[in-house]
Amino acid sequence: MRRAGEVRGVAQGVAVLRCEDETHPDIGTEVIDESLETVGRVVDVFGPIERPYLAVTPAEDVHVPxxxxxxxxxx
Known part of the structure; x- marks a missing residue:
């Protein structure tokens, strides 16, 4: 388990995370919270190479805000 990033906001029902550095999970990677509950999956990586953003589609029972x-x- 490694840090994916901090949730900075919500856009069109998708959680937007900011990575801490240039390393980031691949598209399709499962994302979990600190209690090991599944939050969703990475569907896009965008923004600056040094600290990209991740778009994570939420699991069915997750309220993104x-x-x-x-x-x-x-x-």
Whole structure:
């Protein structure tokens, strides 16, 4: 398990995470919270190479706005 990034906001029902550095999970990687519950999957990587953003589609039972400010992890 490694840090995926911090949830910075929501856009069109997708969580937008900011990575801490240039390393990031691949598209399709499962994303979890600190209690190891599945939050969703990475569907896009965009932005600057040094600290890209991730777009994460939420799992069915996840209410995305409640995640803003949380750190999520790649499984």
């Amino acid at each position: 409640t995640l803003v400010g949380e750190t999520l992890y790649a499984r």
